[in-house]
Structures are given as C-alpha cells and as structure tokens.
Amino acid sequence: MTLGTMPCGAPTGLPLVVMNVCYAPPPPPLLLWGPLLAVVTVAYHRRRRADRAWVTC
Numbered sequence: 001m002t003l004g005t006m007p008c009g010a011p012t013g014l015p016l017v018v019m020n021v022c023y024a025p026p027p028p029p030l031l032l033w034g035p036l037l038a039v040v041t042v043a044y045h046r047r048r049r050a051d052r053a054w055v056t057c
C-alpha cells in the first residue's frame with residue numbers, strides 16, 4: 001500500500017465523512033461555552049419577546 005491510497009473495502013465519499021465525524025475527538029469543553037451561551041441567549045430573548053407580545057396592560 002502506498003501513501004495516499006485506501007485499502008480495499010475502505011469507505012470513500014460521504015461514508016468516509018460520516019465515519020470521520022463520528023470518530024473525531026470531542027472539542028475541549030471550554031471551546032463550546034461561547035457558542036452555547038450565544039444560542040441560549042438568543043433563545044431566551046426570542047421567548048421573552050414573544051411572551052411580552054401577548055401582554056396588553
């Protein structure tokens with residue numbers, strides 16, 4: 001087998017991408033705090049804005 005060749009029966013194309021995503025090591029937890037905080041903040045803002053639209057005081 002030479003460099004850059006795949007053994008017979010190895011996945012290629014989309015199956016190779018799926019396999020790489022499934023077996024990739026997880027990112028360090030500290031890298032996920034920023035995006036997670038942004039998603040939660042936007043969801044909270046949308047929910048609160050929708051709740052206030054129904055209040056007619």
